[in-house]
Amino acid sequence: MTRFWKFGVLLVVLGMSSSLWAEPPEKARQHLVVPSQADLAQDRLEVHFLDVGQGDSAIIRTPDHKTYMVDCGPRGARKKTIPYLKALGVEKLDGIFISHSHMDHFGSLPYMVDAFPVDAVYFSGHVHTSKYNEKTLIKLKKKKIRMVKLKQGDKMKLGGGVALSVLSPPEDWNPELVDVNDYSVVLRFSLGDIDFLFMGDAERRAEQAILKSKLEIRSEFLKVGHHGSETSSSELFLDNVLPLFAVISCGVANKFGHPDAKTIEHLQQRNVTIMRTDENGTVMVLTDGKKVFIKVKGKSWTPVSLNEGERLRLVSIPGAIYGGLQYAC
Numbered sequence: 001m002t003r004f005w006k007f008g009v010l011l012v013v014l015g016m017s018s019s020l021w022a023e024p025p026e027k028a029r030q031h032l033v034v035p036s037q038a039d040l041a042q043d044r045l046e047v048h049f050l051d052v053g054q055g056d057s058a059i060i061r062t063p064d065h066k067t068y069m070v071d072c073g074p075r076g077a078r079k080k081t082i083p084y085l086k087a088l089g090v091e092k093l094d095g096i097f098i099s100h101s102h103m104d105h106f107g108s109l110p111y112m113v114d115a116f117p118v119d120a121v122y123f124s125g126h127v128h129t130s131k132y133n134e135k136t137l138i139k140l141k142k143k144k145i146r147m148v149k150l151k152q153g154d155k156m157k158l159g160g161g162v163a164l165s166v167l168s169p170p171e172d173w174n175p176e177l178v179d180v181n182d183y184s185v186v187l188r189f190s191l192g193d194i195d196f197l198f199m200g201d202a203e204r205r206a207e208q209a210i211l212k213s214k215l216e217i218r219s220e221f222l223k224v225g226h227h228g229s230e231t232s233s234s235e236l237f238l239d240n241v242l243p244l245f246a247v248i249s250c251g252v253a254n255k256f257g258h259p260d261a262k263t264i265e266h267l268q269q270r271n272v273t274i275m276r277t278d279e280n281g282t283v284m285v286l287t288d289g290k291k292v293f294i295k296v297k298g299k300s301w302t303p304v305s306l307n308e309g310e311r312l313r314l315v316s317i318p319g320a321i322y323g324g325l326q327y328a329c
Contacts, residue, residue, distance in 0.1 A: 001008060012058070013028055018113065030293050034141055035268075036239075037192065038121055039299075042288065043062055043063040043064070043065070043160070044063055044287055044288045044289070045061070045062060046060070046196075047059070047061075047189070047196055047285040047287075048060075048061075048084075048282060048283075048284050049247045049277065049285075050073065050077075050080065050081060050084065050249075050282050051278075051281045051282045052077035052081065052249070052317070053074065053076070053077065053254075054250060054254045054256070054258070055065075055071075055074040055105060055251070055305050056070075056071040056200070056227070056249045057069065057070070057072050057105075057108070058070040058071065058198065058223065059085065059088075060189060060309075061328030062159040062162045063161035063191075063288075064159045065098050065163070066096065066158060066159040067093055067094055068094055068095045068096065068221075069081075069093060069112065070097045070099070070198050071098060071106070071200070072098070072109045072111075072112050073104065073107065073231060074103055074104045074105065074106070074107040075107040076101070076108075077107070081108060081112070082111065082115045089315070091116070092116055092117040093117070094119050094158075094159075095119055095122055095132075095158075096109065096112060096113075097122045097150075097198075098122065098123040098125075098185070099184040100124065100181065100183060100185070100200055100201060101126075101127040101133055101180070102180060102181075103132070106127075106136070107132075110135070113140065118143075119145075119146065120146040120148050121140060121147055121148070121149050122148045123147065123150065124149065124150060124151075124169055125149035125150075125151075125173065127298075128180055129152075133305075149165060149171065150185050151170070152168050152169060152171060152210075152213055153166065153215070154172070156188070161192070161289070162190070162191050164187060164188070164189055164190075165187075165215065167187070167197075167215055168184065168185065168186035168187070168210050169183050169184070169186075171184075172187075177212060178205070181201035181226060183201040183206075184199060184200030184206060184225075184311075185200060186199055186206065188217065188219060189278075191288075192287075192288065192289015193289055193290060194217065194220050194221070194289055195220055196219060196221040197221065197243070198225075199225030199226070201225060201226040201227075202226070202232060203225065203226060203229070204232070204234050204237075207234055207236075210237065211237065211240060217241050218241060218242050219241055219242075220243065220244045220281065221243065221244075221246075221247065221285065222238075222241055222243035222245070222247070222272075223247050223249070224247065224248045224267075227248060227249060227250040227254075227256070227258040227259060228250060228258050228259020228260055228263045228264070229258060229259070229260055229263070230260035230262050232263070233263045238270055238272075239270075242270075243270075243271065243272050244272060244273060245272065245273045245276070245294070246267050246272045246273065246274050247275050247276075247283050248274065248275070248277070250276045250278050252276075252278045281297030282297065
């Protein structure tokens with residue numbers, strides 16, 4: 001995966017200690033290394049949280065080189081996402097997961113299926129009515145792209161040891177009686193000990209339904225719901241997910257005021273490292289299921305550590321917010 005060097009320097013983080021300021025134990029200290037090019041050459045799970053302005057889009061690449069997207073961003077996002085995928089050497093998409101049909105998540109879908117062969121589009125089964133959405137569905141049908149409905153409890157194997165579980169929406173929900181945001185498809189990707197939770201624009205009603213389901217939701221990485229809106233990321237939900245890293249996708253100085261100050265506060269109170277696409281640009285994560293490497297705009301490699309037998313814990317991530325402290329960029 002030497003293609004990662006095309007995107008400049010990387011920031012690397014691996015969590016470890018029970019305290020931010022505590023010295024790592026000697027068993028962990030031996031793992032404090034600057035990752036080499038050989039580390040990057042290994043096949044690993046890649047997760048790219050793309051900077052698409054006020055919208056959502058991410059790329060999932062499995063260790064066996066399958067490529068998926070989670071949302072496509074607004075229409076204008078295609079000017080970034082298509083060249084980005086091509087720079088990674090992507091020639092086809094094994095699947096596109098659409099959380100819901102609002103334009104900031106759905107808008108670039110027709111452009112993606114024109115730019116790449118797409119095996120399947122995964123969605124909730126509900127697309128709210130608009131001329132744009134109707135034309136998009138007609139395009140998918142003409143291209144004979146499979147449309148796969150997802151519901152709470154579904155599971156998939158994506159390849160390379162990557163497992164996917166669907167946490168929402170519940171099968172017995174009527175999309176006509178539920179807000180479009182709360183009917184978002186919520187996805188949890190897992191490889192080894194590392195989990196990524198994608199919330200779409202799910203709000204508190206969906207969070208409560210997920211908690212009620214008793215499905216496994218604990219995740220190291222949380223793609224924060226609804227761009228960090230105050231209507232998502234309830235404290236009870238965060239206390240069950242227990243994220244170590246949170247990624248918020250939002251536009252610079254967006255008119256919605258995303259992310260909300262309360263959401264930031266709730267994450268900081270729980271010592272969650274916050275990365276924002278409006279400030280950190282595209283966030284890339286590379287993992288083999290144990291070690292984790294993170295890259296944000298304009299940052300260089302930093303040492304990582306592994307405290308075996310414990311959850312990942314942050315060492316430091318310049319430019320991100322940690323526990324209420326803002327590290328200098």
